[in-house]
Amino acid sequence: MIVPGSASQALAAALADETGRSLATPEYHWFPDGEERAAVPDFDGEEAVVVAATDSNDALVELLQLQDAVREAGADEVTTVLPYMGYARQDRAFEHGQPVSARAVARAVSTGTDRVVLVTPHEADVADFFDVPVDVLDASSLLATPLPADLTEPLFLGPDASAEGLAVAVRDAYGAGETDFFEKERDYDTGDVTVTPSDASVAGRDVVVVDDIIATGSTMSEAVAALHERDCGDVYTACVHGMLAANARTKLAAAGVERVIASDTIERVASEVSVAPLVADAL
Template identity: 35%
Template structure:
């Protein structure tokens, strides 16, 4: 049998419990594609149940493709008594029977090798993002929200032929006003592109946009991989002067315009090669 696309049957029982069923038996490698955006708990459980069903049903490996991997930001114990949430998620996927995992732009990629013993792949959609931006910005500077995310800004900047820098917060000692501005580059007269992995509340980018425009930036574009966008985030960004907010389609939203399919396909091929 050749490649086959199958939609998993899902329903919710009157007591709220979830039911899933794979309607046909895969003849080879089974690939489950499921993003775990809000409501995260329900989507995670659906994914785990589907992986478990396939692990005892499929004739080959079961690979989970999770474009947005929930709970990835809780990757260590920030305070005593906290769980490492992403560890729980990854261990649960492995325990359910996943033979491999592909995710897109995980907050801290090290968690995959740290907590999984199965093959894994973290896909970075820089080419997809750069393809969307190319030709839309002029004399651009690509900014990371902090030094830790500078590599993301560098990769996108190199692909579109732009400069790159990262943002730092500064507080005026007299007025107490907080400003977010590039560490070293000038933005006057330039198109600014702020690139991040996740936009949730949008507060940091909104503050950065106001500061950049106050410093003479021609425009500000906010780009992210995962548009989680809590209520009011998008309005906040536009109100702060951001010209365009754009994201990949790992999470459905009004601004999810960039397909990660090309990067996911390439990553999946590499993962399958690693598993042979």
């Protein structure tokens, strides 16, 4: 049975359709002090597949409750699908005395599950923090599907060197174009990002800027603005995890983005691609 977290209802429903499994309908109660209590139907020995993006602290607590609830309801095996793993970017202690938050989250999630499925984590090595078997799925190639078939001399760009592999995956799935990346420096104290354009020729070419996540939109909007300064054609942004926090979507529009493409690992208006078939193959 597929058990959706509140942040992953559409994805869980799509996954139920893909796998032919039934879809549970959790119920929630909130106490006057703000605490939440999740409840699920009986499982009678079934496997429970909990699908829950942890895009907020509340979502993380809810996931831990759902894992415990399905055990109480009789599930004999629990698989946890993390379409988006919150805190995955905090995969090291940046200064002495600071936590490795990804490790802390992974250990907490591990206590309530037999297996974890991760979709395009920011760093694949976060899988090592879990105490249970982990399958890491790469959804980046799915982002090519919504792109127009007639892009002009397409260039697929990563906003930094670490994202070039994502750009290559999307280019290969699209079937045409070149790849390159921007140089990016991030100040981890302030969060400020400086983007330096690469040497790729962009004049008159349609560009697809690819990353694993768009959070605040600052990195992407700087990259897009730099491209328009060099007389590029249309610019598309594509990411697996479209967090698009606060005014991120407005930043991208103001920078001149033609279209924002994201998957449903985080359910937003830009979620044009579903990772359900990819996850279904892993179950």
